[in-house]
Amino acid sequence: QKEVEQNSGPLSVPEGAIASLNCTYSDRGSQSFFWYRQYSGKSPELIMSIYSNGDKEDGRFTAQLNKASQYVSLLIRDSQPSDSATYLCAVPEMDSSYKLIFGSGTRLLVRP
Amino acid sequence: NAGVTQTPKFQVLKTGQSMTLQCAQDMNHNSMYWYRQDPGMGLRLIYYSASEGTTDKGEVPNGYNVSRLNKREFSLRLESAAPSQTSVYFCASSASRGTSNQPQHFGDGTRLSIL
Numbered sequence: 493q494k495e496v497e498q499n500s501g502p503l504s505v506p507e508g509a510i511a512s513l514n515c516t517y518s519d520r521g522s523q524s525f526f527w528y529r530q531y532s533g534k535s536p537e538l539i540m541s542i543y544s545n546g547d548k549e550d551g552r553f554t555a556q557l558n559k560a561s562q563y564v565s566l567l568i569r570d571s572q573p574s575d576s577a578t579y580l581c582a583v584p585e586m587d588s589s590y591k592l593i594f595g596s597g598t599r600l601l602v603r604p
Numbered sequence: 605n606a607g608v609t610q611t612p613k614f615q616v617l618k619t620g621q622s623m624t625l626q627c628a629q630d631m632n633h634n635s636m637y638w639y640r641q642d643p644g645m646g647l648r649l650i651y652y653s654a655s656e657g658t659t660d661k662g663e664v665p666n667g668y669n670v671s672r673l674n675k676r677e678f679s680l681r682l683e684s685a686a687p688s689q690t691s692v693y694f695c696a697s698s699a700s701r702g703t704s705n706q707p708q709h710f711g712d713g714t715r716l717s718i719l
Contacts, residue, residue, distance in 0.1 A: 524707075580646070591652065596646040
């Protein structure tokens, strides 16, 4: 059973729309959650970290965490074609303070 | 502003050859990691080093060895390369100390092809 689940997509949205990316995880004890963006042929880049329930905003990005329901979301407002990438959710591995479990990623396509 | 530096960026090997992938970080991080990513697949952890002087196996360690040379450097060695090891290899580091997980920061990757 995978510990971090993401819809593989592609999620296609028009330019200017809000893109909503979701991630569910299995370990109720997880305390840290991370979103990475990976452009094709490039390495993962950290874009958001969230540690407590609720919303965290950074520019056009908002991370939403709901520990009771065990999901974390990433909203991208005013989506741009340059946001087209694969977005990876990462959650700490159960009983590990060092290892992260990465989801397989959701591919986002922003249509001009 | 280097962060995590990997060398080489590209490499082609013949089956049975050996090579070492190098990784260095300048962020004073304690923990370092090696992942592989195959086309259309997620990241898979090969080995990690929680701190200088320690290394542990990840999800897919067979066919690989690692050395944590010092706090900055963590190398990955393929002793006898096989076509199944054709992949993109990422090194990452984090400030995780065993009390709480910190994000990992990735190098640019090494694209390795084994013929």
